[in-house]
Amino acid sequence: MKGFWHDAADFFPILMNGVALTIVVTIGSLLLSTVLGLIWAMMRVSGIKVLSMLSASLINVIRGIPIIVLLFYLYFVMPDLGVTLSALQAAILGLGIAYSAYQAENFRAGIEAIDKGQIEAAQSIGMGWWLTMRRVVLPQAVRIVLPPYGNVMIMMLKDSSQASTITVAELALQGKLIASSTFKNTSVFTLVALMYLTMSIPLILLVRHFEKRAGKR
């Protein structure tokens, strides 16, 4: 045990570099997946057939490809097509796209849960599609969408470790590098696990808070 604390003090600064990158990847891909997910969801509920079918097939394609393959594709194949991305860019883009499919389904479920009477009331005072969305549907859908959104945040935090497969030196990869040079597997990976857990706990509490609030109405 004493050995662990000693090792921990040694490795902590390097691992914190990894934590910083983990947070960058998580937040970056969270934002991207949110924006893309919203766009797919809006296309889905637009009532315009071409858009909703396009969005449905996009979502299925994205869902059908493993994240790791998407990452390889962006990082190793795109350069052949003339688009060179840094590892970090590819990671954020890949995770963002992969998760946009889940976000879209979550958003759509939230939007469709809104009572049709709300939409009719909005229309009856002359609101168009976009105004109805912005002023009536989305503000109410947020409450429904937030708890699953929080869960997606937790999953993204953990899945950001997949960026290690394309050389992004986030927490998991930093851990692996230290472990393979010092052979202190137990200390290193215990520390890495604890650090992920420390980042997850606030998110887990946040989800609990969202769930309580959503349950109130």
Next chain:
Amino acid sequence: MIELKDVHKSFGRVEVLKGITASVQKGEVVCIIGPSGSGKSTILRCINGLESYDRGEIGIEGLKVDRDAPSIVNIRTQVSMVFQRFNLFPHRTALENVIEGPLFVKKEPRAQAFERGRALLARVGLAEKADVHPPQLSGGQQQRVAIARALAMQPKAILFDEPTSALDPELVGEVLNVMQRLASEGMTMVIVTHEIAFAREVADRLIFMRDGVVVEEGPARQVIDNPQEAATRAFLSHFHRTGALPPATTAS
């Protein structure tokens, strides 16, 4: 000002409106009565374009109602609707519900919209509920907010679809009272209702519908007191036709 000419409407293979011809003059109060499923709601929904129709024509002051044309937004700002289930926006206060249309659809200046909104809430007896959210209001209060929301658009006519059917009996009076006042102030109103006594008292004209056709229409008292068609007589026999309106508990 509202003209329906031979309007047909089907849901799938079921024809719900089988050629409706009717008109509503400016300042007139028209009540539509009839058994469940006769197409009363569908007519109202066609008039302000919540529903499309298949054949015939609906015109509002000469403007054709076409749900898929851009002009529909314009029509909806001129013809407001009050729903059976209120359909207030639960995430906004009573006042915000009322000024939502003026602010965001009509782009009214904020100060003016707020002032008008408060005045309208006062007019339906809810001045002190301005900052309350709908779930904290009784059904009767919610429906009065919904009427204020409809009035806020300064419409040329208001359509009411069974505005008191979802209310506890003791709350019906306060809503009918507000409607009666609107009628006496000259608002053009089309009201689908089962409140026969109210229709007799307040409506200028009554339309009795069954199975998607107008069976009988005429001056409200005449149709209710002395129906000409057997179907109208049969339907009306289920109701007390006269008597006072439900007592209007002072609005609050």
